Amino acid sequence: MPPIPGSGLAKGLAVTLRTMTKKTVTAQYPDAQPELPPRTRGVIGLFEENCTVCMLCARECPDWCIYIDSHKETVPAAVEGGRERSRNVLDRFAIDFSLCMYCGICIEVCPFDALFWSPEFEYAETDIHELTHERDKLREWMWTVPEPPALDPGAEEPKEVAAARKAAEKLAAAQEQAAQEQAAQRQAAEQTPAAPEQPARQEDEGPAE
DSSP states (O other): OOOOTTHHHHHHHHHHHHHHTSOOOOOOTTTSOOOOOTTOOOEEEEOGGGOOOOOHHHHHOTTOOEEEEEEEEEEOOSSTTOOOEEEEEEEEEEEETTTOOOOOHHHHHOTTOOEEEEOOOOOOOSSGGGGEEOHHHHHHHHTTOOOOOOOOTTSOOOHHHHHHHHHHHHHHHHHHHHHHHHHHHHHHHHHSOOOOOOOOOOOOOOOOO
């Protein structure tokens, strides 16, 4: 059945009439900050202490907008006679947000939880070259990262938390058992009567002359 002529115009006018009766709400930004969802993808924050310079985020980035520089340092042996080892030290960690497409792959592939999403979005610049932010700025954004949402009441306990809890409970049980054994030994020692002292034997004196 062909559409009735003018039906599209009638629908458009109906929408206009409905919106004309509603009050217009305008957010007075920047005086009134918007309420952003907890999973907003604003910028990427860097938790530098967790970064091991594995370069995985830079290799997996489809835009190649992550720049990392590092050097190796020799760490002395932890014990005497041990062997020295080398470690990577982070010199530079920068992200070019003029190239970043906010896919989040770098955050997902990081095996040490060094990158996080921050809802911060006020980082516009007048020059596109200034959108390459270094690790100091990325670290500042780390403090704007919201706390992770709480688990559902019926959700399973994370494996890491469960393993840590079981280890702590096992250690506490072992310590409690050791304390009980020590208390029982002290109590048994207190209840055991002391042996009477034996009088010193005198040597028989020989016949008097």
